[in-house]
Amino acid sequence: MAFKAYIILFIFSISSVFSQTNTSRKYFSHTKKATVNFESITQDFSPTLLVREMPKPGSGKMVHYNYPETKDKSKQTQKTQTTLPNLALGSSFFGNPFGNSTPTDNDIAISDSGMIVSVINTNILIYNTKTSTASPVKSLAAFTTPVNNKHQEFDPKVMYDPNADKFVLMCPVGFVDSTSKIIVGFSQTNDPNGNWNLYTLPGNPLNNNLWSDYPMISMTDKELFLSINLLYNDSSWQTGFVETIIWQMKKDSGYAGLPLGSYLHHNINFNGKAIRNLCPAKGGSQLYGPNMYFVSNRNLASQNDTVFLVEVTDTIGAPTNTVTTKALISNQPYYFPPSGRQAVATQSLATNDSRNLGAFYENNKIQYVHNTNNPLNNQVTIYYGVIDSPQNATPTVTGYIINNDTVDFAYPNISYAGLNATDHTAIISFDHSSNKIAAGVSAIKADAMGNFSNILRIKNGAAHVNVLTDNLERWGDYSGSQRRYNKPGEVWMSGYYGYNINAFNKNRHGAWIAQLATDASIITNVSSTIKNNSSPALLFPNPAQDLFSVEINLEKPEYLSFELYDVNGKLIEVLLRDWVKTKSNTFSFSLKDVSNGIYFLKITGNNNTNITKKIIKQ
Numbered sequence: 001m002a003f004k005a006y007i008i009l010f011i012f013s014i015s016s017v018f019s020q021t022n023t024s025r026k027y028f029s030h031t032k033k034a035t036v037n038f039e040s041i042t043q044d045f046s047p048t049l050l051v052r053e054m055p056k057p058g059s060g061k062m063v064h065y066n067y068p069e070t071k072d073k074s075k076q077t078q079k080t081q082t083t084l085p086n087l088a089l090g091s092s093f094f095g096n097p098f099g100n101s102t103p104t105d106n107d108i109a110i111s112d113s114g115m116i117v118s119v120i121n122t123n124i125l126i127y128n129t130k131t132s133t134a135s136p137v138k139s140l141a142a143f144t145t146p147v148n149n150k151h152q153e154f155d156p157k158v159m160y161d162p163n164a165d166k167f168v169l170m171c172p173v174g175f176v177d178s179t180s181k182i183i184v185g186f187s188q189t190n191d192p193n194g195n196w197n198l199y200t201l202p203g204n205p206l207n208n209n210l211w212s213d214y215p216m217i218s219m220t221d222k223e224l225f226l227s228i229n230l231l232y233n234d235s236s237w238q239t240g241f242v243e244t245i246i247w248q249m250k251k252d253s254g255y256a257g258l259p260l261g262s263y264l265h266h267n268i269n270f271n272g273k274a275i276r277n278l279c280p281a282k283g284g285s286q287l288y289g290p291n292m293y294f295v296s297n298r299n300l301a302s303q304n305d306t307v308f309l310v311e312v313t314d315t316i317g318a319p320t321n322t323v324t325t326k327a328l329i330s331n332q333p334y335y336f337p338p339s340g341r342q343a344v345a346t347q348s349l350a351t352n353d354s355r356n357l358g359a360f361y362e363n364n365k366i367q368y369v370h371n372t373n374n375p376l377n378n379q380v381t382i383y384y385g386v387i388d389s390p391q392n393a394t395p396t397v398t399g400y401i402i403n404n405d406t407v408d409f410a411y412p413n414i415s416y417a418g419l420n421a422t423d424h425t426a427i428i429s430f431d432h433s434s435n436k437i438a439a440g441v442s443a444i445k446a447d448a449m450g451n452f453s454n455i456l457r458i459k460n461g462a463a464h465v466n467v468l469t470d471n472l473e474r475w476g477d478y479s480g481s482q483r484r485y486n487k488p489g490e491v492w493m494s495g496y497y498g499y500n501i502n503a504f505n506k507n508r509h510g511a512w513i514a515q516l517a518t519d520a521s522i523i524t525n526v527s528s529t530i531k532n533n534s535s536p537a538l539l540f541p542n543p544a545q546d547l548f549s550v551e552i553n554l555e556k557p558e559y560l561s562f563e564l565y566d567v568n569g570k571l572i573e574v575l576l577r578d579w580v581k582t583k584s585n586t587f588s589f590s591l592k593d594v595s596n597g598i599y600f601l602k603i604t605g606n607n608n609t610n611i612t613k614k615i616i617k618q
Helices: 140-144 251-256
Strands: 017-020 024-030 034-037 048-051 088-094 107-110 115-120 123-128 157-161 166-173 181-187 195-202 210-219 223-232 241-250 260-266 292-297 303-312 323-335 348-350 356-362 365-374 379-388 396-402 408-416 426-433 440-446 456-459 472-474 480-483 490-501 506-517 547-554 558-566 571-580 583-590 597-605 610-617
Touching: 024 195, 048 571, 088 456, 088 490, 107 157, 107 480, 107 490, 115 157, 115 166, 115 490, 115 506, 123 140, 140 166, 140 181, 157 210, 157 480, 166 210, 166 223, 166 251, 181 210, 181 223, 181 251, 195 251, 223 251, 223 292, 241 251, 241 292, 251 260, 292 356, 292 365, 303 379, 323 365, 323 379, 356 408, 365 408, 365 426, 379 426, 408 480, 408 490, 426 490, 426 506, 440 490, 440 506, 456 490, 456 506, 547 597, 547 610, 558 583, 571 583, 571 597
Parallel strands: 323 396, 348 472, 379 408
Antiparallel strands: 017 323, 024 260, 034 195, 048 583, 088 506, 107 115, 115 123, 157 166, 166 181, 181 195, 210 223, 223 241, 241 260, 292 303, 303 323, 356 365, 365 379, 379 396, 408 426, 426 440, 440 456, 480 490, 490 506, 547 583, 558 571, 558 597, 597 610
């Protein structure tokens, strides 16, 4: 069935803008902790800990906050024509395999020379578009081994710096204040297979018993920015949220391996209430500066029209460095999204909320995207917003809801694809699923003025997803998108893809990577297959022979240590040590880099847990 992109525009005009500046700041200097060479990682146990249950809607762990809702606005709608030319699809292929974790948390970066770094929970794929070859997939655990103290890694983010021609890759580790920190890697060259400088930032930077979760990164021409949430221990991200903070770092120091100077901005609030989930607006066609914009909203409201615009106004050390907040009113309200459907009626996909998931700044506009309910059919779809003149005292916000007649859309990201100062073209990529098709990826073109292309169905999934013990699967929490900076009009994306692992006969999720362009003439001759191996998944642990898993059930949270011994009782490796949540969990690790023989996995905890499992590799 051909897709058409109708846009729901609620006719309502409000220009109210409320501003305030009342934040706090703290200076840190982080010394380089280690150097890691990606290509030289030869032993990779890929340890992962999977919590097998989602918080139940309506329970104490998943609630809707009662933010003030918008006034009841007119239900008149206006459907605009799909007047923009269709998107062109270039290379399109299966990327990162299932990392024994959920959700996938996709992100992607591509260099001017065509080197791709694609990350999901919990592995890294490096792919050369010139030679159509992939390096062996490595786990985040192996990449961060010199500095992570064997704690669990999650939510990886990656970005390419077109000014330095280098990459930044980061991930948090640890799920309580005593183990939480943020690992940031800066590539030393433009080859991500080479050396990376590793730094650590405290996950409890204010020493107030909180831990760091849900990161987002961006850059100016001189600095790296990281926004991240601080949460209470043993709480969900909904009920345990305290505040979102911003790390501002001197990125050139990171590339050179020098002490990394940084500001920590905190106490970012409006009317005394912390603003959640600050999404940075990346430079569209290039990196800008010295300021950095962030967008947010009232993401847990059932309906709202408030858009928060937060600005870090200057570089580290500048006398004008501060954080300002504006509360804007969009003409188009957004809505708390329902779960997505799957082809199996008993399985659905979690959409979290309406937090901002991607944004860029270009031509005096910020364009951003997030999940929303479609009030015309009560299905989850994409909200697309445009902030005009963000530097003005009274910016305006125009919003659109992308109609989805038969398919659910969620977890969008957005990149600039225009060619000049009068071209506002953006490519919005997102995940799709329905009661008839498996979870895959799609994209649409927008021009910031209410015109859209038809929706491009990039790839349907091969199977529905079934990872958790209940019927609500994780479907996010991000998708990746980045403009190819030296190829105007070209964008690469990474999204959620459902498939079956034949060896286990299990329906899991991985990454689907695609090259998109505003015009077919832009697409270069990039292969859709990977040489030497038909899929990067073959380079990762083979589930039939190399992966060992054990189920763990806990009545209360416990700090567990997972250790591998040989038949003579010699310690081979401390695989993981971290706080494990209650009830059902699965711990998995790879044996691909050890010889055949008998091994023992010992699991011990601070609450008298003592488990030994015999393993035979043959």
